[in-house]
Amino acid sequence: MKNRSIKNIFSELKKLSKSNHSSKKLSFKFESELLDYHPYLKNFSSQHYKLFEELAHQLNLQDSINDLFDGEIVNKTENRQALHHRYRNNQTVLEFDFKKITWPFIKRIKKDGFKNIITFGIGGSYEGPKLLQEYTNKQSSKLNYYFVSGPDRDEFNTILKPLRDQKNFYIFSSKSLSTDETLLCLRWLGAKRNSNNSIVITANTKKAKTLGFNENCIVPFPETVGGRYSIWSPISLSAALENNFSKFLKGGLSADRMLQGGAKIDLQYQKFIKILAFSDLWFSNFLNKNNRVVLSYNWKLRSLQSYIQQLEMESLGKKANPKSIFKETGQSIFGGFGSTAQHSYFQLLHQGTAQFCTDIIYSTSINSPLSRAQAIGQAALLSSDFKESVCLLEKTNSNSPVNLFHLNKLSLEALGFLLATWEHRVFITASMLQINPFDQYGVAAGKLIAKKFLS
Structure with a gap:
């Protein structure tokens, strides 16, 4: 690992953002018993990843992860630990x-x-x-x-x-x-x-x-x-x-252990999470893609976007740290049930001028073969040129970075793994941004002003 300054790493990332590397993509996939991940990240290559990994080393990312799971005070503004993950570990205390x-x-x-x-x-x-x-x-x-x-x-x-x-x-x-x-x-x-x-x-x-x-x-x-x-x-x-709620907790614990483990599958998982966090930072801070659409293609997951919206926007919706090289913090999250969304705001996604990233989550199910086809098809269409267009009017933008998540079964264990994984993504992003993902003073301000007008 080169011991370059944060400023030098940032300068190199800035140079990359001004060059045309749209054809370069990251060659990576993560496959596990519960979840598979395939990135379709145009203009995010192994070169970008290595620079962010170097930056993470300089920012002591691993120490931050250790502090979280060791029960150190990571919520600095409220002087608290963040111990939600301990419910996932059945070896912990009665509390x-x-x-x-x-x-x-x-x-x-x-x-x-x-x-x-x-x-x-x-x-x-x-x-x-x-x-x-x-x-x-x-x-x-x-x-x-x-x-x-x-x-x-x-x-x-x-x-x-x-x-x-x-x-x-x-x-x-x-x-x-x-x-x-x-x-x-x-x-x-x-x-x-x-x-x-x-x-x-x-x-x-x-x-x-x-x-x-x-x-x-x-x-x-x-x-x-x-x-x-x-x-x-x-x-x-x-x-x-x-x-059996213990299965949900077990799935979350599996993700926690992978984040901290040293086996081959653990190292693959760690790279997977870092790709999510690093690419979020890259696209929002260097390519002006400050919005991300989250789409679930299974009816059972129809409220997933709302859950993720709160998790990300409350955790990462903070002022930029003056000491940080990053000036954009969290992305704006919107989305919903994919099949319904295709008949509302997808027109803007495919042919509008807004800049955005995309997360697509689906599971192969005998109840939804069409939904599966839609999820995979939209991932391809949003991220690359649509070769089957019959006329210019059907030409799509095809410039959205896409993260494609496949739950191998619609089980509580798989959902637990997915949600803990999303928490890890948020925590790593916050650590790179040098912000606190565990407070929400903006929410408190909204409560206070409502009381003022109520009185």
């Missing part, structure tokens, strides 16, 4: 033992014969559980699941009124219990909530008691678990009612 913490509540819900599970929450208390429920939904399910985010009374009434004469169980999810939308729903529910039909999942157990929740109705989790990382925590209790 992070998902099964032992949630089982008494799960047993109670099952025993009392509830029909509907209604979760009140927003942000990480909504996106994660909702994604898991849609992903694991079974026609044979004995329970119905509903999610209310608030603060619009119409949403509350639309979901709750048809269920008022049924046996409902209410889950209130909020790390801080200062979330106005969730507290509003708690107030609206009023006397319908009691100690037999409700629980609260929170890191603020003291506040839970002041709101009228008994000790045996409080499901705790630590302050060191951020909201957008809380999918691994008791926040996802509803997903464990009819599923």
Whole structure:
């Protein structure tokens, strides 16, 4: 590894950005039992990767990864560890033992014969559980699941009124219990909530008691678990009612071990994650591609984009570090269910003037052969010239860098592996940017201004 200055590495990257290397692509693929990855990254070659790897060495990336998993204080602004990953490791202490913490509540819900599970929450208390429920939904399910985010009374009434004469169980999810939308729903529910039909999942157990929740109705989790990382925590209790949640945690742990391991497959995984992070930085900071569209081509993954949007934009949506060579931080994330998206904003992707990158996620399934064909076809079309055009009007831009992810099965373990992998991508990107991916003061500012206008 050359010991060049960060400034010299940046200068070389700048030179590359001004030269025409559009024909150069990175020759790489990652294949594992759970997930395969194929990059279609025009203008990102092994030369680019080596320069970023050199930069990562200068920025002590490996030390940052070690600090995260060793439980060092990585959330500097709030002087906290970031320990969400400990739920994935079943060798950890009771505080992070998902099964032992949630089982008494799960047993109670099952025993009392509830029909509907209604979760009140927003942000990480909504996106994660909702994604898991849609992903694991079974026609044979004995329970119905509903999610209310608030603060619009119409949403509350639309979901709750048809269920008022049924046996409902209410889950209130909020790390801080200062979330106005969730507290509003708690107030609206009023006397319908009691100690037999409700629980609260929170890191603020003291506040839970002041709101009228008994000790045996409080499901705790630590302050060191951020909201957008809380999918691994008791926040996802509803997903464990009819599923083996340990498989989801096992998938996440597999990704963690690969990130820290030394075997051949581990080193391939580490390169895979770095390619994702390095290319994100390259395209946004040097080629002005500040937007990324995230497309899932399986119905069970239809909310994946919303989950990723929060994970990335809350984690990487920070001011640039004045000491960093990078002036662009996180990309703007949009997207959705691919098949639907093709009939709305894909026209802009194919023939518009906006600059963007693309992530496509799909799984081979007997239920969706057309979706698979669409995913692979769009990856080819977005990243390279479409040779089958019959006239100039059908000529497409074909200049988008594409990351193609293939889940080898639609299992909880595969989803856990994918989401932990995405977290690793975000953390490495943040480390390269020298920003904190674990705070969100912009979100707090929005809450304060709303209270001002409400008063």
